[in-house]
Amino acid sequence: MLGISVKTMNSKTYTISPYYQAAIIQGASRLNHNTTELLQTAGLQEVSNVRLSPDKVTKLIRSVWQVMDDEFMGFTGQRCKQGVFAFMARQAIHCQTLREALILGTQFYHLTRNDIGLCFVEEGDEDQGGEARLSFYLKDKSLDPNHFIVEFFLLIWHRFSIWLVEQKVSLKYAQFSYPPPDHVKEYSLLFPCHCRFDQTENSIIFDRSSLSLPIKKSEQELKQFLKNSPADLLSKPMFHSTFTTQVMNYMGESRVEVMPLMEKVASYFNMSSRNLRRRLKEENSSY
DSSP states (O other): OOOEEESSTTOOOEEEOTHHHHHHTHHHHHTTOOHHHHHHHTTOOSSOOSOBOHHHHHHHHHHHHHHHTOTTTTOSSSOOOTTHHHHHHHHHTTSSBHHHHHHHHHHHHHHHOSSEEEEEEEESOGGGTOEEEEEEEESOGGGOTTOHHHHHHHHHHHHHHHHHHTSOOOEEEEEOSSOOOTTGGGHHHHSSSEEEOSOSSOEEEEEGGGGGOBOOOOHHHHHHHHHHTTHHHHSOOTTSOHHHHHHHHHHHHHTOSSOOOHHHHHHHTTSOHHHHHHHHHHTTOOO
16 A cells, blocks of 8 residues: 556556655554564565565565554554454445445444544535545554554555445545655555645545445455455556646645646656646546
């Protein structure tokens, strides 16, 4: 559930920022677990500036889960024992629509956790561009100083939604209660939408029309999904318009009130205006 760089839209070769190697084990380090052993289990060095393969990151997360018996990896006030997400997912696949699954998920965590908040709210009419907001927060923010678990949990829920309905689930935008982090460019690979920072909450915003999509997964498919976890959620859905979201995030980071000139945007990405227009057109977007 991390920033993934896809080399081509049809390629399965992608990598994950080395920033996340340290971020994943930060909670374990705070609780005095042997992080060197955790890294070695995944075949990783203690210090690395090389982008990581999803396989190694999967191994690292699984190692942290197993050693800590905590799906939140030490970033919350209490452990979230292994199997909690799986238990919820087994109920979610029996829902009729994505809306029902999101409501069930938020109710589940509300009943089982008192150290996080997960809320789902719908606003406006579905046929008139109404929005649905999934929000997440920690009761003790000091346990997640770099906001890793915020990224992780919201990303899980968006990609789990995609997996449930077997098709693209568009986000209108995402918003976060903290300033743009140093690894902000990874956000265009995490969330396929415009990302806003210094907001009042952490949330992903869906178009309400997506909520009526039917759940298509079976119990057998879920069994395989959980066996692979978190590998399937680390894989970036190939239909995401990566370059388009990078352009949108650039404009969000610039904090401008009006659209910048195309030449300025093209200069930022070290390309001509013509190439910028071509890249956007390839993803069915325009400027």
